[in-house]
Structures are given as C-alpha cells and as structure tokens.
Amino acid sequence: MPRDTLTREQIVRAAIGLLDAEGLEGLNMRSLGKRLNSAATAVYWHVKNKDNLVVLACNEVWNEVGLPDLAAVGWRAAAERMATDLYAMLTRHPWLVQAFASQPLYGENKARHDDHSLAVYELAGFQGAEADQAAGAVFTYVLGHALSLSATVSVERRLTHGGENAQALMRESLTKMTEIAQQFPRLRERLDAYADKDYGAAPSQSFEVGLQALLDGLEIRLGDRRLPQPAAAGGETLDSPHR
Template sequence: MAYRVRLPRDTLTREQIVRTAIELLDEEGLDGLNMRSLGGRLGTAATAVYWHVKSKDNLILLAGDHVWDEVELPDPDAVGWRTAATVMATGLHAMFGRHPWLVQAFGSHLFYGPGKARHDDRSLAVYEAAGFEGARADLAAATVFTFVLGNVLGASAEVSLTRRLGRDGADAEALTRDTMARASEVAMGFPRLRARLEAPSGMDHAVHTAHAAAPDQTFEFGLQALLDGLEGRLSAAGVA
C-alpha cells in the first residue's frame, strides 16, 4: 500500500494536479473541491496530492493564478491603448465566465502569482500608454477591473445557486420559475419596471429581475462608456 502511494506522488506533477483541479472546480464549484475527489480523478491517493500542493487553499490559489494565462495581453503600442484595454477586459470577462468559482473565491482568498502579476503589469502598461501616470494609471486599471468583476457577479451567483440546489435535491428549474414569477409580481408595483414587463420583451426583463442579471450587451455598453469616461479625463487634462 505504501509503495502504491509513493509511486503516483513521484510521477504526478503540480501542473497535472492544478489542471485537474480547475476541471473539478469548473464542474463542481468551490464546495465540490476536495482532495479525495481530486485524487480519484488523478488515479492516486489524496496524500499524494497533498505532497505537491500542501493544502486545499494553496491549490485554489494555484488554480486561480493559472487561469489568468487565458486572458489575451495585447501590446498597446501595436494596437492602441483603447483596443488593448477592450481586448483585455473582454478576455477577463470571458475567463470569469468560464470559471465562476474564481469570482466566488475572491471573497475568501487573496490571489497572487505570476499569471495574475503578468496580467496586472500589462494592464498598467495599457493605461500608461493612454497617458495616465503613476497612481492614476493604477486607478484606471483598478476601475476597469472592478467593473468587469462586478458585471460577472450575477452570473456566478446563479451558477452557484443552481449547483447548490442540485446537491440539495431541489428542482432548480422549478424554483427558478417560481422566483421569476415572484420577482415579476414585485416589479409590477413600480411603474418603469411594470412598463418593461408589459412590453414584448417583458419575459426577458422578468428573468433579469429574478436573477439580478444584466440585460444583453450591458457589459459591452458599460465597458465602452467607462473607456469613454477615461478618455474624456485625459482630453480634459490635455493629455489626449
């Protein structure tokens, strides 16, 4: 038995463990990640996994940093700062959408590592290329990041809720329909919400109301409006 445990430990790599952990997190969320399940996917004992990553929290940090490499980092000198900012923010938004557990983990973990540092460094380069200097570049980058993160919170919460209801044996679809109906009843008491519910696209608005999700194209609209504002500040300061 001891020999069978040591052999996988020697043949496993941290890269294999992290990639498999990401797959498990994508499917099961933070609550579904445990060393026993991960070891089962890897065909090894949980003790072999611990030998490489030390703890579950450390594994989440490693997995969280790894997925930052999925975000494209264009060169602002080659494509222009605004195009680079749009590509990076859109890529970050898509990455969070693929890995909703990472959005949840921001509430309980402080992420760091080469993947995130590489992204953050390029983000600062983008806003420095725009004309922001020093702390103002930090503020611009942080403002766009916060916008992206806030935009994906609703979708991440919906994934988490649906998964939790499934584990509890509840009918997630039926509960969602019931919640939508209740939310629509409340919204009917407010004139602007009622007008939208009574419009041909009212059912879509009922969905948004129930899940606190954003209407279609909200991210694209908000991002460009935010970049317009940053560009406007540069123009007012005589930079752009």
C-alpha cells in the same frame, strides 16, 4: 495515478476542471484524487491544502487573459482586448469570483496582468495614481458583470444537487421577487418586455456597451487634461508656475 508520476501541473489542471464543474464547495482532495485516479494522500505531496490549491488554480487561469503588444496597438484597443479577455476568463471559471471574496489570491500571472494593465493606461497618458484608478475602474466593471453570472451558476448548481425541494424553493423565491417588482412601474414594464427571459437578465450586448462607455469616459478625462487652462486675472493661466 501513482504519487511519483503525479505532477503539480496535472493536479492544478484537474482542480480547475473540478472547480469549473462543482465550484469552490465541490473541491476537496478526495474528489480531486478520484479525477486523477490517485489517492488523496498523493495530492498532499504536491499541494499543502485546499486553499493552496485554489491559489495555484487561480494563478493558472490568469494565463488565459491576453497581454497585447503595446508597440503594435493603441492603448484603447489594448484595454478593450484585456477587459474582454478577462470577462471571458471569469465566465469560463465563475468560481474565481467567489474565491476573490474568500481568501487572498495573488500570484505571478495576476501580477503580470496588473503590471501590463498599468502600462496600457500609462500609454494613454495617465500617470501615477491616475493609471491605478483607470485600471481599477475597468477591472471593477468587468468583475461586477462577472459577479451576476457567478451567482447564477452557483444557484443552478445548488438546484441540480438539491433535487425537487430546492427547485420548488427557487420557484417560490422567483415568484416573490416578481410580485415585489410588479409594484414599481419601470420594473413592471421591464418584466413585461422580457417576459420570455429570467428577471434581472441584462439586455444583449450590455457588457460591450458599458465597456465602451467607460473607455469613452477615460478618453474624455484625458482630453480635458490636455486642453489649455483658462486665463486667470493678470493674464496667468491656472496652471502657471507663479500660482
């Protein structure tokens, strides 16, 4: 594709496809140019370098996370949908979790998501730093779940490109992990129960159950705040302005 017909949008979409297929380590201008049927030098006319390209790709995929209409749904439904959409997005693009640890990634689309997330928890009744803490707790929970998937994808990719030797090393590592886990009763029981699955695989619906428990906890915190405070000596409540 000639330089004058190549657009930044085309480059970013192609970069996302390459990142999904090959991960951060597989992204380079030569491979990207090949995907675009263009010379690598043509790509540099639109993006400065690989780091800049990752930032642009990151900004683009944040568009995949829905921002519910808060006038139409309650805060909890909105929080659940945003968390579920975020998890699905990170699942589709596992390289993004790795990118978080490698460089600052903050664009307009993530800022829009973060702003809407704060609006969700302010609608619930959290104020100031409390809204930040609530939003941060849910975001960290989602990111933690996605981290496991990202690591698995990265290992599988290395095995694919590493040939028989890499696969033999992985089998050896898994054998050692199993031998260590067998020394502990609860882990041994789990290995037996999930013998047909990979060790460390989470039970089904783990993400959904954990998310509901986290949102339950936030609701409890809100409910506790709204309860009347117990009376102190002299008939004043603990939140009396005279205290």
